Amino acid sequence: MSNPPSVPDGNQNTPNGNRRRNEQSSPIANGSDTPPQSSPALFYNSSSSQRDSDTFGRDSGHRPNRAVGAGIGSSPFNYPSSSQNSNQQGSDSFGTQRRTTGNVLSSQNTPGYPYMDHRSDASLNPASSLGGSGHRVMMRRNDIHASDLSSPRRIVDFDSHSNSITSSSSSRISSEANEPLRIIWGTNVSIQECATNFRNFLMSFQYKFRKVLDGQDSFINTTTDEELYFVKQLNEMRELGTSNLNLDVRNLLAFKQTEELYYQLLNYPQEVISIMDQTIKDCMVSLVVDANLDYNLDEIESKFYKVRPYNIGTQKGMRELNPNDIDKLVSLKGLILRATPVIPDMKVAFFKCNVCDHTMAVEIDRGVIQEPARCERIDCNEANSLSLIHNRCSFADKQVIKLQETPDLVPDGQTPHSISLCVYDELVDSCRAGDRIEVSGTFRSVPVRVNQRQRALKSLYKTYIDVVHIKKVSDKRMGVDTSTIEQELLQNKIDNNEVQEVRPVSDEDIRKIKELSEQDDIYEILSRSIAPSIYELEDVKKGILLQLFGGANKTFTKGGRYRGDINILLCGDPSTSKSQILQYVHKIAPRGVYTSGKGSSAVGLTAYITRDVDTKQLVLESGALVLSDGGVCCIDEFDKMSDATRSVLHEVMEQQTISIAKAGIITTLNARTSVLASANPIGSRYNPNLPVTENIDLPPPLLSRFDLVYLVLDKVDEGTDRQLAKHLTSLYLEDRPENVSKGNILPVELLTTYINYAKQHIHPVISEEAKSELVRSYVNMRKLGDDSRSDEKRITATTRQLESMIRLAEAHAKMRLSETVTLDDVQEAVRLIKSAIKDYATDPKTGKIDMNLVQTGKSVIQRKLQEDLGREIINILTENPSDSMTFNNLIKQLNEQSQDRVDSSDISEALSRLQQEDKLIILGEGVRRSIRLNHRV
Structure with a gap:
């Protein structure tokens, strides 16, 4: 075990303190185990020209640990040589500190690192870590801390013969390797x-x-768990x-030699x-x-391998992030909420x-490209003669994501916090608006300019996270149906690893799922497990x-697109x-997404x-239905919506799209979501x-x-009320009695795993037998409207009911993990449709099913009464010598000729229809x- 990280001097992290430290920086004295604190920054490859670190002047373009340099065949570390002063500093015209980097350490003089690629500049702005004094770093479990320097760390080397390091672990490593000791600046962490x-x-x-x-320990499998993982x-x-x-970072803790590395x-x-x-x-x-x-070894050496750490063991909320977390994982x-387009x-x-046509490449240095002041060619050496050739530059993909706290994590009475994420390369477009994700990355802070044309900075810094790993995970949530979201969106791969949507389904889970699907009462078990x-x-x-x-x-290709999502409305009395x-x-x-x-x-x-707060440009923010794309949107108090809000649902629930034409933004958004709504009656x-339409x-x-x-x-039913009361009171008992069906209820994790497995792997096809049954059931439902005593037939089923039966039959087949829709699936779908129609589409006056009530709000009998009333009004006006009559006289005459009293609202409705x-x-x-009558017609 190495010694604790070295503790820097006690100067305060103030501008004066920083200036004193810069003025007092000198080569390491014998017996000191702390490198000099002179504007430390991580040294990477650089050109032969000088690079300004410009401590307080850079405020944009930061890159993450792996943002740049893939495929450049040199070491990612740049160490100053022993013959050169690694602390050579100067002052530029703006009064900021300037350092000239040392020589690039090539693969020939880098023992143990012959194949290093320049992966990044680590996106460190020297001003970005000024999170305030007292920023402490825990390095080991024994609560030994090292004050984090007020500026970023860098990697340095020491010649073990010319400099003395008192750290026992450092001396041991140096003596064993007999080579310069390379450590991270500000610590004694050996590379x-x-x-x-x-x-x-x-x-x-x-x-x-x-x-x-x-x-x-008792679950160790000697066959698989002892393999070299x-x-x-x-x-x-x-x-x-x-x-x-x-x-998985916690694996480092499980391995004794890497506990400190964790x-x-x-x-x-x-x-x-x-x-x-x-x-x-x-x-x-x-x-x-x-x-x-x-x-081919050259192929391996040319590749840029990346480690993506996750599950660090300590998860923080957005409200808990503070300056002490800057530059931490x-x-x-x-x-x-929103993801920007891909940014080069x-x-x-x-x-x-422009004088001698000499070309040179300059790599990014802490987010800034330094334009060379002079041509590096000795024969030319012309000042201000270099121009940037954009089509010869190298770019990386970048995307900025806005992440917001989930509703269940927001404290009562507070609004959700949000933070910006920067993702690069393979992580770009790996997730989209509406996804619930877990990200791992480095917490960064960058200065903000008061004015874009000035170098003056604000005292408040902007924070963001450089993401190294994204995981869409929730053990209690289901995955997205591959038939609902296109395959290419689901198969966003990060090389060999997909962005995980849910907890991976293990072989043991698959075995349990298949055993459950073979049970005869699986339908009953799964339905009892819902709430x-x-x-x-x-x-x-x-x-x-x-x-x-x-x-x-x-x-x-010829018939368009048909939705597979099922929409359900719950309507009824309160407290149900x-x-x-x-x-x-x-x-x-x-x-x-749950909303009221x-x-x-409508826009919500x-x-x-x-x-946008950063770019000041108009951007499109997704609402609840767009965020639910591929999922379920739950809308409570559905009847309390305004007419403008309800109007947007017509397109969503049938075409599953949302057309937008606002502020110069014209687009169509996908809203492929199932709607589960509840409404209270009038x-x-x-x-x-x-x-039902009047309720x-x-x-x-x-x-x-x-x-x-x-x-x-x-x-009201005494037997039902008694059973319900017993059920409710048992929920409040500490030792509640065992219910009869409790043993047949699946845990939430297993239930969601079962549904997720079926949605992703089962895609049933309708058999000929099921097709014939669907046709027969639909025709029989239509026949219910035949009535020889009525002049006009009632509509008891429409093509929407047929499509609903198809969707329900496919879902029932998925539930059984069957690749074929059978006769039983269709019969259960027809039963559910008839059960629902019998309740909400029955005319209370006749007791018969009439779909006109649902589609037009009026039954066949009501519509026939309106037509008869209109004909009677025309007859009364025709028989009147003046062809006109007041409304009061019309009501009196109609009531005199009718056995039943005619309501004035019915008369007004009939008059409005005749006027139209x-x-x-x-x-x-x-x-x-x-x-009066209109004789011009």
Whole structure:
């Protein structure tokens, strides 16, 4: 075990203190184990010209640890030679510190690092780490700290013969290697020791070490858990030609030799990750050489291997980030609100001399490309003669993502916080708006200019995270259906590793899933597992279960596209658990958004225009329905929405798109989401004597877009009330009694894993038998409207009901993990459709099903009565000598001729229809308005 990290001098982190330290910087005195603190910065490859570190002048263009330099064949570390003063400084015209870098350390004089690539400049602005004084770094478990310098660390080397290092561990390493000791500036962390320990970890780690750390000693499998875990992964990377290694950081704690490396990675990710990258390449070369494989070593040496650490063990909330976390490895969870288009980020600039045509390449240095002042050619040496050739420069992909706290993490009474993420290269476009992700990266801070044309900086710094790993994960949430979201969006691969959508399904999980699917009562078990705390409502739970499985989206070259998402509406009396069901579905559904109708606006559901804080440009922010693309959108108090808000749902629920034309932004957004809504009846109690359209304040065209409409009514029944009361009181007991069905309820994790597996791997096809049954059932439902005693037939089913039956039958087949839709699937779908239609599409006056109630708001009988009333009004006006009559006289005459009293509202509606048909002319308003025939027609 090495000594604790060296502790710098006690000067305060103030401008005066920094200036004193710069003035007092000198070569290391004998007996000191702390390198000089002179504007430290990480040294990487540089051109032969001088580079200004410009401590307070750079405020943009920062790059992450792996943002640049892939494929450049030189070491990622730049060490000043022993013959050159590594602290050579000067002052530029702006009074800032300037350093001339040392010689580039080539592969010939770098023992152990013959294959290093320049991976990045670590995106460190020397001003970016001024997080305030007292920034402490824990390096080991024994609570030994090292004050983090007020400016970034860099890697330096010391000649063990000319300089004395008192650290016992450093002396031991130096004497053993008999070579210059290279450490991270401001600490005694040895580069060689980090590389050696990580190499041993890669070549010797077995997964049983991790099980011991997690306390799972009894579950060790001698066959698989004793394999060389990372050697196997490295061989797979070589065979697949990939270059990314996802590293579970807690595995470092499980390996005794890398316990210290774990804390070094958390506190110095910028330097340690670069060391790990190079070590992976060394291990790849060693594996090929040791196995005598016929493999091209040049191909391995030219590759740029990257380690992507995750699961660091300490997860922070956005509110907990503070200046002490700057330049540390952090992990956050959140919801993506917006992702910018791909931004080309320059990594190597190509300059050409306008006098002698000499060319030179200049790499990025802490986010800034330094234009050479003079031509480096000795014969020319012309000042200000170099121009940038853009098409010869090298660029990397960059994307900025806005991450916001998830609603469940926001404290009561507060608004959610957000933070910017910068992703590069393979991580670009790996996630999109609406995804819930866990990111690992380095917390950065950059200065902000008061004015873009001035070098003066604000005292407040802007923070962001340089992302090294993205993981879309939640054990209790389902994945996205591959038939709902295009395959190319789901198969965003980071070389050999996909961005994980959910917890990976293990072989043991697959075995359990297949065993469950073979049970005869799997349908009942899964439906009982949906919101098990809610009593009864079996059909409602079965419908929601099939909604979670979903049908299959179909795109035909000639027939357009048909949705596979199922929409469900719950309507009924208060205190019938409608909102609780929505809350449960929201917790387990993928990319789900929960909103309330009264608190939602049209732009809040679709998209709205806002001005970006950084770029000051108008950008499009996604609303609830767009964020739910590929998931389930839960809308409570659906009936309380305004008409403008409800109007946008017509397009979403059928075409599953949102058309936007605002502020010069014209686009169509995808909203391929299932809608689960709940609504209360008018007057808070459902009136069984009125049709559903008069009970619910919803327009009939919107109501007809729901596949299933369930009426959840509070009926008085002593037996049911007693069972419900027992169920509710048992939920409040500390030792609640065992329910009969409790043993048949699946845990949430297993339930979501089952549904996720079915959505991703099962794509059922309708068989001929199922097709015939669908046709027969649809025709039979249409026949219910035949009535020889009626002049006009009732519509009892439409093509929307047929499409709903197809979707429900496919979902039922998915639930059974069957690749074929069978007769049983169709019969259950027809039963659910008929059960729902019987409740909400029944005319209370006749007791018969009439889909006209749902589609037009009026039954066949009501429409016929309106037509008869209109004909009677025309007859009365025709028989009147003056062809006109007041409204009061018309009501009196109609009531005299009718056996039943005619309501004035019905008469007004009939008059309005006749006026629209240009059969009547109405003058005036109210009861005194005059009505006469229109003879011009």
